[in-house]
Amino acid sequence: MSAHSAAKIIAIEEHYLDVEIGKHFDGPEVRVPPLRQRLEDLGTLRIKEMDEAGIDVQVLSQSAPGTHRLDAATAVPLARGANDRLYTAVQANPSRFAAFATLPAIDPKAAAHELERTVTKFGFKGAMVHGLTQIDGARLFIDDKRFWPIFERAQALDVPIYVHPAMPHPAVVDAYYKDYVKDFPSLVNAAWGFTVETATQGIRLVLSGLFDVYPNLKIILGHLGEGLPFSLWRIDHALSRPGGKSVAFRETFREHFYITTSGNFSTAALLCSAMELGVDRLLFSVDYPFVENKPGPRWMEQVPLSTEDKAKIMHGNAKRLLKMG
Numbered sequence: 001m002s003a004h005s006a007a008k009i010i011a012i013e014e015h016y017l018d019v020e021i022g023k024h025f026d027g028p029e030v031r032v033p034p035l036r037q038r039l040e041d042l043g044t045l046r047i048k049e050m051d052e053a054g055i056d057v058q059v060l061s062q063s064a065p066g067t068h069r070l071d072a073a074t075a076v077p078l079a080r081g082a083n084d085r086l087y088t089a090v091q092a093n094p095s096r097f098a099a100f101a102t103l104p105a106i107d108p109k110a111a112a113h114e115l116e117r118t119v120t121k122f123g124f125k126g127a128m129v130h131g132l133t134q135i136d137g138a139r140l141f142i143d144d145k146r147f148w149p150i151f152e153r154a155q156a157l158d159v160p161i162y163v164h165p166a167m168p169h170p171a172v173v174d175a176y177y178k179d180y181v182k183d184f185p186s187l188v189n190a191a192w193g194f195t196v197e198t199a200t201q202g203i204r205l206v207l208s209g210l211f212d213v214y215p216n217l218k219i220i221l222g223h224l225g226e227g228l229p230f231s232l233w234r235i236d237h238a239l240s241r242p243g244g245k246s247v248a249f250r251e252t253f254r255e256h257f258y259i260t261t262s263g264n265f266s267t268a269a270l271l272c273s274a275m276e277l278g279v280d281r282l283l284f285s286v287d288y289p290f291v292e293n294k295p296g297p298r299w300m301e302q303v304p305l306s307t308e309d310k311a312k313i314m315h316g317n318a319k320r321l322l323k324m325g
């Protein structure tokens with residue numbers, strides 16, 4: 001019996017901020033209290049707010065952008081230290097917490113090594129990557145071949161990689177959002193910018209041929225798939241028009257991707273996701289502390305799915321995918 005076998009509600013995109021990584025945050029990612037207080041808390045306050053919502057387990061992950069915009073000399077030891085500290089926090093409350101690793105993606109070989117170290121030594125459930133990674137001045141999507149050692153190791157360890165948003169490319173912000181940012185600051189992130197960027201990450205992963213090379217690789221997307229379930233038919237149909245390379249887009253997406261309810265408690269979007277992917281690929285998440293815990297389980301209670309299907313979403317799929325049973 002694992003520490004989590006009896007859990008009825010497992011939430012898997014729940015963020016914290018490592019105290020040392022937090023020192024490198026600036027610009028739009030500086031969080032102000034009370035958000036910062038909740039991000040830095042891995043004890044009393046967090047567990048109190050889990051209890052109030054009936055959440056048994058949080059799978060903890062670093063808040064975006066993690067170490068993705070730091071140089072390798074900084075990111076590699078910083079990620080290692082952060083994972084060591086995270087392991088200590090999980091060990092303090094092993095029945096309430098599990099963890100995804102923070103990876104120094106800027107150094108993909110070191111990142112693959114860190115993934116293996118944290119999975120084999122600490123029992124971490126996989127890793128989360130955040131948005132674009134800056135290498136040699138370029139901001140790269142995660143499908144770039146330079147990052148494939150991370151996916152190779154994830155497949156070998158049989159753990160998923162959670163592809164999470166971060167701020168869009170500055171050129172995109174400038175061209176697409178700038179004139180509305182002052183009045184609607186969330187437009188560039190959770191309201192729309194995150195969705196466009198992370199959906200693009202997902203699409204690019206399929207087009208890159210990554211899953212031909214790593215046929216057992218598993219990817220997780222939050223926010224009910226960043227809109228992709230809704231668009232899956234159209235993407236697949238348009239990509240199969242004459243003139244392009246052949247790609248089984250919809251089939252590949254449905255085979256390799258899992259999606260979570262983080263920050264998107266929409267019954268319509270959930271049912272669309274269930275119809276496209278099946279309930280075995282849907283996992284409950286809140287996106288704490290950016291979203292409050294309580295409305296999540298309350299929403300799921302009145303979703304028109306069977307008790308069995310809801311049990312899969314609330315805990316069964318997480319136990320299987322993350323080996324928490």
Ligand code: MN
Nearest residue numbers: 013164262287
């Ligand atoms: Mn999140």
